Amino acid sequence: MKVRDCDEGDLIARFVNVLPQGERTIVGSGDDCALISCPEPSFLVTTDTLVGESHFLKAWSTGAEIGARAAAQNLADIAAMGGRTSALVVSLVLRGDYDVDWLVDMVQAFGQRAREAGAGVVGGDLTGGEELIISVTAHGWVDGPPVLRSGARPGDIVAIAGTLGRSGAGLELLSRRIVDPSVHDDILLGDFAEAVRIYRAPEPPLEAGPIAARHNAHAMMDVSDGLVRDGGRMARASEVMLEIDSSLLADDVEALDAAAQACGHHAMEWVLFGGEDHPMLATFPPQVVLPSPFRAIGVIGAVSPGDQPGIRLDGQRLSGGFDHFRQDNS
Ligand SMILES: Nc1ncnc2c1ncn2[C@@H]1O[C@H](COP(=O)(O)OP(=O)(O)OP(=O)(O)O)[C@@H](O)[C@H]1O
Ligand SMILES: Cc1ncc(C[n+]2csc(CCOP(=O)(O)O)c2C)c(N)n1
Numbered sequence: 592m593k594v595r596d597c598d599e600g601d602l603i604a605r606f607v608n609v610l611p612q613g614e615r616t617i618v619g620s621g622d623d624c625a626l627i628s629c630p631e632p633s634f635l636v637t638t639d640t641l642v643g644e645s646h647f648l649k650a651w652s653t654g655a656e657i658g659a660r661a662a663a664q665n666l667a668d669i670a671a672m673g674g675r676t677s678a679l680v681v682s683l684v685l686r687g688d689y690d691v692d693w694l695v696d697m698v699q700a701f702g703q704r705a706r707e708a709g710a711g712v713v714g715g716d717l718t719g720g721e722e723l724i725i726s727v728t729a730h731g732w733v734d735g736p737p738v739l740r741s742g743a744r745p746g747d748i749v750a751i752a753g754t755l756g757r758s759g760a761g762l763e764l765l766s767r768r769i770v771d772p773s774v775h776d777d778i779l780l781g782d783f784a785e786a787v788r789i790y791r792a793p794e795p796p797l798e799a800g801p802i803a804a805r806h807n808a809h810a811m812m813d814v815s816d817g818l819v820r821d822g823g824r825m826a827r828a829s830e831v832m833l834e835i836d837s838s839l840l841a842d843d844v845e846a847l848d849a850a851a852q853a854c855g856h857h858a859m860e861w862v863l864f865g866g867e868d869h870p871m872l873a874t875f876p877p878q879v880v881l882p883s884p885f886r887a888i889g890v891i892g893a894v895s896p897g898d899q900p901g902i903r904l905d906g907q908r909l910s911g912g913f914d915h916f917r918q919d920n921s
């Protein structure tokens with residue numbers, strides 16, 4: 592059955608059937624607004640949109656992978672404040688010729704990621720249009736003070752939880768047809784399985800956000816546009832220098848060895864400039880024993896007089912990363 596064979600009410604009923612309600616939901620999908628409890632004095636809110644051809648290709652990813660990706664990148668933004676997600680709303684721009692089963696798979700996988708994070712999917716909107724667009728708004732809360740990008744201080748440990756570079760490598764393996772885009776089986780994907788899987792549906796370590804907050808992280812953000820671009824944003828917000836030690840990125844580089852050989856590419860480029868793995872980048876005071884799953888990748892330095900905040904690798908200043916509107920995407 593195609594979308595054009597249904598009416599909006601039919602589709603919404605199919606979606607609601609597979610979506611989690613969420614523990615904080617008082618009124619879910621079906622009224623003019625959802626009503627969500629928020630006993631804390633303030634709440635977190637973030638929005639992120641995925642567009643077919645820009646963020647994913649239907650030819651490369653299943654509906655379920657696209658749905659999981661849309662949920663993951665929004666859940667990661669809430670986690671990156673040290674928070675937990677209470678409720679998501681999801682707006683879809685659809686074409687009439689989409690397969691309804693494909694769409695329900697997408698919505699179900701979106702709901703499953705929300706469910707795993709303890710969140711409800713409490714509403715959305717449906718519109719017709721040429722390109723598939725998934726626009727998500729997430730609401731959440733944080734127990735205690737939120738962890739901002741602006742809190743890094745000289746002497747802090749720079750740490751990361753989650754993977755770097757896998758999504759960028761997966762994108763290149765698919766773009767260059769080194770991996771057949773119709774293959775989704777980890778066994779068949781072999782050495783490339785992790786990179787391709789994470790490109791299609793990132794696996795951000797959501798629990799790391801609240802863990803970092805409990806261990807007094809000074810600053811945190813998720814990495815969506817690459818370590819260098821996003822690390823530079825943290826550096827500017829905090830007016831510090833992120834000093835990354837390349838030897839501490841060796842495990843990420845090694846994990847991409849097979850992909851690098853196949854693409855004739857330096858794995859370190861993906862680790863530094865690739866986005867969309869959504870790991871948590873955080874800084875911790877120097878005396879803290881880093882909580883699992885964080886690992887150190889460098890330290891925070893002061894900005895020398897006359898210099899600008901930024902990010903350096905082994906003392907060399909870096910710039911670049913993903914930007915929708917610039918041509919210098921690395
Ligand atoms: N159209 C807009 N109007 C106002 N603020 C915006 C707009 N677009 C983005 N912002 C704000 O700019 C900041 C950076 O946006 P961005 O989309 O890069 O978020 P991010 O968390 O860095 O990346 P990602 O969404 O990929 O995780 C966010 O605080 C966001 O709310
Ligand atoms: C088909 C295809 N081509 C290119 C990319 C790369 N890409 C798109 S958006 C983005 C950064 C985060 O964007 P945002 O800030 O919008 O969340 C990256 C690295 C992709 N994922 N799929």
Ligand SMILES: [Mg+2]
Nearest residue numbers: 668671813815
């Ligand atoms: Mg973010």
